[in-house]
Amino acid sequence: MMFGFVTQFFLRALLPAVAVTVSITAEEVGCFDPVTSPFNKNDWLYCQKISSDDHEVFMYYTPLEDTVLLGFHALKNTEGWTALGINGNGGMKGATFITVREDGGDWIAEDRHAMDYVMPALDDQQDVRLLFAKQENGQTAWGVVIPQNSCDSDGNDYEILDRMTTMLWAVGSSHTFATHTARGQFQANLMQAPKELPSTDELPYFEILMPNVTIKMGEGGTDPTNPYICSYYDLAEIGQSSGFAPEETLHVTRLSAVLSPETKEHVHHMILYACSTDGFSYNGTKHLTVIPECVSMPADCREMKWPWAVGGRDSIFPEKVGLPIGGAMNRFLVLQVHYYNPTLKEGMKDNSGVRVYYTTELLEQEAGVMEFVGGVNSFQQPPLPAGEKSVSISFTTPSECTRNVWDRPLNILGVLHHMHTYGTYMEISVVRDGVNLGNLRPESHYDFRHQSMDEPVPAIRQLWPGDQVTQTCVYDTTNAPGSFVEFGDTTQQEMCYTPIYYYPRQTDADSFGSLIPWLNSSWCLEPATSEEFQSSNSSLCAQTMYENVPLFYRFDKEGELTFDLLTACSGGNEFQDLFYEFPDLCPTCRVTANCTHDDVALHAQNLCATLCNEVNGLSLYPDMNRTKPYQYGNWGCSPTYYHEPYVPDAPVCQARGNANIDFIQLNGIALLDIPNDTLVEANSESTACRKAVIVATCILSVGATLFLSVM
Ligand SMILES: *[C@@H]1O[C@H](CO)[C@@H](O)[C@H](O)[C@H]1NC(C)=O
Ligand SMILES: *[C@@H]1O[C@H](CO)[C@@H](O)[C@H](O)[C@H]1NC(C)=O
């Protein structure tokens, strides 16, 4: 099917009359357009339009046995170098680029990589071979062959796998490789035909759109070129116009980004969160209330429902699977939009957001958002030292844990990495039956500005009960001010966090997080010091909690606030907020307002037993069963504490395909059923090609140089 390649190109090259001189109007041109496209269906299996803007770019690709043919075709406005990038996120950081340009009269293809927003450097090992290239009247077309897995770790090359991943294209103004004049990101699976998105005609939907917000950093923000703005949405309100009841649960089947035409290039990423009414005082909150500076989400609105980044396609759930939103517990949603405004353009209003397709007839299965939380606050990770090029933390959810909490294998739909600005790398390795299956989602360099939800690698399409999951986050704190970087919500603090779309949803068993003991261990293990507490054999923990609640729970770092537990449990409305945070803080006598010292002291001792056990992994005085702490805490698990799990080595990279292989070396390795006449017609010296495994390699040796000289 793909072997007419040489003939087609060769003949076309010899017949300039066929060459493209026709002027093109955007709407008419599609993939494999017989007039404009030098790519034909015999040689190139697949085509995907990757940009409709100024350059109108198409990507052509053909997966072969262990290589991939990659083609680029821009219809307009290209005068210099052009590139396709294969990367883990859509940004420059960690991207590997194939750049094609003219160099001293010859066309060359280069394998480059970028670790930051800098000029992509040449890889030491060049894993690309040019098949052909041409540029005429602003149009550019080229084809290359690349291996499916080069194992070139220095150059960050990505293994080409059967998964949807984020890619990019870029064009420059001249043939001297320099900063791009335009670029874009898109998603593709180079091993499969592009998937047509199913029609949405039949589906009911509502839209959650930013209420005409001004793109401008709010008070308290730190980077005016990167405003983060949020808005609240009340499903009770939306239900009135859409026809569902205020507390009805909806099953979302598809989420599509809606971008305002005038401002779309400034919408960098959007995340839809659900708020939990449990603990969320929504009385003051209204539909379409805007939070002008919203790098940190409101505390009760953190359940991620939809992450989207530039170039992201619709999130479509499999048949019979719906993502639940709404219901009594999730009446409010918050949309966070990260705008990018590098030139500080003023007065722009934005109405972007998401179209939510849903059904009220609940589907068989619910999708969930699983979370691995290496750390989002100072209770989960100690601060990172500043001034270090590479600081790594790692957090494991042990095998016993997932075996106890998951009731079946879970299908993984998408994986997002989230750290803040010091984050450079994240990896999630999965160990099953003692074997390390590798990294769930490859991304060679993390980029805060390009957080994309990508599919897992084919080897780990499911997570099974009993899998051990290790999340590793790496930071570069060289430029951090002060001595430490704390874990926390603000952009200047750090996180190590991974939300994962999956199904079927595991109620209450899909969030796992590291835990550092925050109680002073001697509180658990030592007797009380005051006579009152000693006489009842109580612990120092119960006494400390009783005497100073804010100090005990560390919610008043300045130490300005002091009250004891009896006061709190006998007190009035001023403590309402406290009981939202800590609903079990007082015994039931709080309700009837007749708590005694003894009631509260006994309750403190009981609370301490739970806390010492679950927060520190210790028993509570006078019980001295467990006085030595475990090494590892995970709040999503039962039991909570483990000794540090063993992580076997990751599988060694297995190279697949080689762009530089010479056809002569391939001669005789294997016979493919290639029609005898095709190649001969192109070049009679090429009979050896008929015996090659990789047809593309033959083409190189036979047609490419000839073809190029004709160009
Ligand atoms: C947004 O605000 C501008 C200026 O106030 C107004 O002209 C425009 O009509 C508004 N658009 C929408 C969709 O509300
Ligand atoms: C909200 O208001 C209702 C009625 O005024 C009240 O019963 C409820 O306690 C309030 N909820 C919160 C979280 O303040």
Ligand SMILES: *[C@@H]1O[C@H](CO)[C@@H](O)[C@H](O)[C@H]1NC(C)=O
């Ligand atoms: C822990 O508590 C004991 C008893 O109150 C105290 O002496 C010790 O300094 C505390 N340790 C820390 C690290 O705060």
Ligand SMILES: *[C@@H]1O[C@H](CO)[C@@H](O)[C@H](O)[C@H]1NC(C)=O
């Ligand atoms: C306190 O604990 C000790 C040792 O476990 C025990 O002998 C004693 O009876 C206990 N006293 C009270 C008042 O419970």
Ligand SMILES: *[C@@H]1O[C@H](CO)[C@@H](O)[C@H](O)[C@H]1NC(C)=O
């Ligand atoms: C507190 O009040 C409740 C209800 O009136 C009563 O059942 C309970 O015995 C009282 N407790 C004390 C210690 O007086």
Ligand SMILES: *[C@@H]1O[C@H](CO)[C@@H](O)[C@H](O)[C@H]1NC(C)=O
């Ligand atoms: C401590 O040991 C005793 C006796 O073996 C047992 O009854 C008790 O349940 C243990 N406590 C904990 C917290 O394990």
Ligand SMILES: *[C@@H]1O[C@H](CO)[C@@H](O)[C@H](O)[C@H]1NC(C)=O
């Ligand atoms: C190609 O030629 C060889 C020998 O000349 C012959 O055996 C083979 O059947 C031919 N293959 C096809 C597909 O025509």
